[in-house]
Amino acid sequence: MLIALILFGLIGIAVFVAVVFLGVFKVDSDQNKAEKNSGEALDKLFNGATDVTFSGHLRSMKYETVILGAKERGYKVAHQAGDPKATFTLIFEKA
Incomplete structure (x- = not known):
């Protein structure tokens, strides 16, 4: 019984x-997919609006990907909250 x-x-x-482990691999896979498609997603996000929230x-997408993508599209960070390694919110203004 003990055995x-x-x-x-x-x-x-x-x-x-x-x-x-399956959960960790799924999260990693989803983030890799988001990074792979980041150009298109960033173009949709930064579509010319005055203010953008992400x-x-x-x-x-990774924090760095969004920040650099915003900069490339003429936006700057106006406010940020949360932890870039977990859940975060970024507000951008058109420069």
């Missing part, structure tokens, strides 16, 4: 670890 409980516990831990997260 069965230990085995069940080990299987549970293995399943948990597998789910965590809410970023782990699966979106």
Whole structure:
């Protein structure tokens, strides 16, 4: 009985670890996809409006990609909130 409980516990831990790793790989994959398509996404975001807001997260374009893309399109950061490595909000003004 004790061996069965230990085995069940080990299987549970293995399943948990597998789910965590799959989640990490999914987040990484989603961010890589967003980075790959960043040019088109940034063109849509910075479409000539006076003010632009971008809410970023782990699966979106990287903070640096958005900041540099905004600069290239004639925008500057007016305000930022949050953690660039997690969830953040950026507000841009047309320069």
